[in-house]
Amino acid sequence: MNLLCVGISHHTAPIEVREKLWFSDDEALSSLLVLKEHGFGEAVLFSTCNRTELYTVGKESQIGFLKEFLIERKTSQQNVPPSSLFSLGGQSSTRHLFEVAAGIDSMILGDVQILSQIKDGYHRSQNQGTLGFLLNKIFQSAFHTGKRVRTETNISEGAISVSYGAVELAGKIFDRLDKKTALVIGAGETAELTAKHLRGKEIGSLLITNRTTEKAEALAKKVGGSVIPFDSFQRRLNEVDIIISSVDSKEYILTADDIVRMNKARDSTTLFIIDIGVPRNIDPRAKDLNNVFLYDIDTLQMMVNENIQKRSGTVPEAKRIIDQELREFTQWYSSLEAHPTIGDLRDLVEQIRKDEVEKNANRFQPSDRELLDIVTKRIVNKILHTPLVNLKNGHEESVSDRVQKIAVVRKLFGLDEISTGSVGSHKDRVNGS
């Protein structure tokens, strides 16, 4: 197989190097055009935070050129040594693409975003006219594999970051977050991430408070929230359903008594509190209150660790699915070699000829029957001669054109149905027509 893959990922380079080879949408589009001009009629290029990968159809000797091409396109010769890039050819590149699509090659095992990021790259190539017959089929198979792995295993289940774990817990308590109000106390990194996840889950409204108002305002701007003054945030507590707290404080900023009072004011509606602060910001006794769910950083980390362990346990099953899909793809690809197709086509036509001769033999004198056999064979050979020669002499064509031509022949004559054993149905079809 002539599929080539060249790229950079978290396995081969640190973030400082990876970010230099990150391609924006426009950069990827223009690069595809240049590749086309260099004779790479089929190419898909995509970039994520952890990888940039280029797939194309060509010869393994062109790998060096492709590596340099990626580096040059980003004018990063000074900063990106070619050794930071990896390259794969043939079936290894197909397996790699399937593994990436399945999320088992991701930094976050079972990453759900990667599949849509590959799809973006696929659509980009489609629009740019660099998605040929072979890459189309390979990427379609990769999407199918990715989808199967996610539906048939639990590889993407369970949050594996503290911030997302908090949001996932909220989803286990509340049905819809769009009618809920969350209060973020503090403007630290985890609080920000949690707020972003809540916004992603369409939280109804986000209130942000911090000792330094400027920081609160900056965070509010980032996540689309509104700022409330830190010294009076307790007065707004009866409005909130979720509290995320991460401030430096030697004393509890909310005691259990505060929460009891607050609960009375809000008809004991369920309250979900995430305390990411160290030392803790919220009185842990609040955990025992009715309809109050309080979690600290340790609990969330424990949940995350359990989920990571569970995800790792699904890798063998994911690999089994990838192997299965890879086998199917290889089988399909092998069927597109010229020789088996020529053999299949000959067999088909010969079978039709034989059937018709047998069926009509009685209409001829016994002495003519041998002649009938010879004449029909000659007709068949003459009809098949040009198509078979054209199939055999495809070496000067591009791989994609040759493979596409063979696929068309197989489809037109229904050769795949026949090679999977449904000759009878083909005979019926021929006889019926």
Add this chain to the structure above:
Amino acid sequence: MLYFFVVWAYGKAFFADTIWAKRYKTPLLVVTLFFHALYLVWRTIQFDHPPITTVFEILTLLAFSIAFVYLFIELRSKAKGTGYFILNIAFFFQLGSSLFIQDLLEVPEVLRSNLLGLHVSTALFGYSAITISAAYGFLYLMLYHQIKANQFGVIYKKLPNLETLERMSFSAFKLAFLFLGLAILVGFVWLPKANVEFSYTDPKLVGTLAIWALYGMGILAKRSGGWKGRRVMILSICGFVVSLFSMTVVNVFFSEFHKF
């Protein structure tokens, strides 16, 4: 047999995430309910009385009503993770009925009444809704305690969130109030005519009215915004315990004309 397959499919979907089970469990329940309804109609026509004359006929009706009310709630809430727990109740009721049900051709004239059929059916639907509401209440409390205790196992993963469970329990709660109200209404119209011994102070009648009033108050308390979450779920379970008491102890030891 069909209920066994339904429970099995719901169990497979809940515990093993089996794709076919996830896809076909609800259609299988619909088919089961369809055949069960046909069976109930056939029994009514064949024996010329509604299937309410023996405990085992009541059990099959109860299984049907539990499965029916569950399906209604599942379709309404779109939450499918609780069927295994609820439909197990229907399965065991149907199993008991299938094993011991007898064909009674000779029954007292009073049990042939269609109004009685309506009275008993609505009461059974009411009690089924009470059972389902309590089962959801129980699942709610189970999940509530698991979340509080940081136990993130199968129950945590597969059950719907607390608000959904509360909503499902409350849907059943409202259905219980509606069906019991209908049963009481039909009972008040029919019972005085059918029973010379009828008395408004009959313990079962008073008990049922009390349960109905309890559910009515629960709805009011929830609607007015005062009662939420765990408290409503505990009320639902209490309602079930009181109903069970009314259906068993009161029915057997205290009720006079109202024993069926």
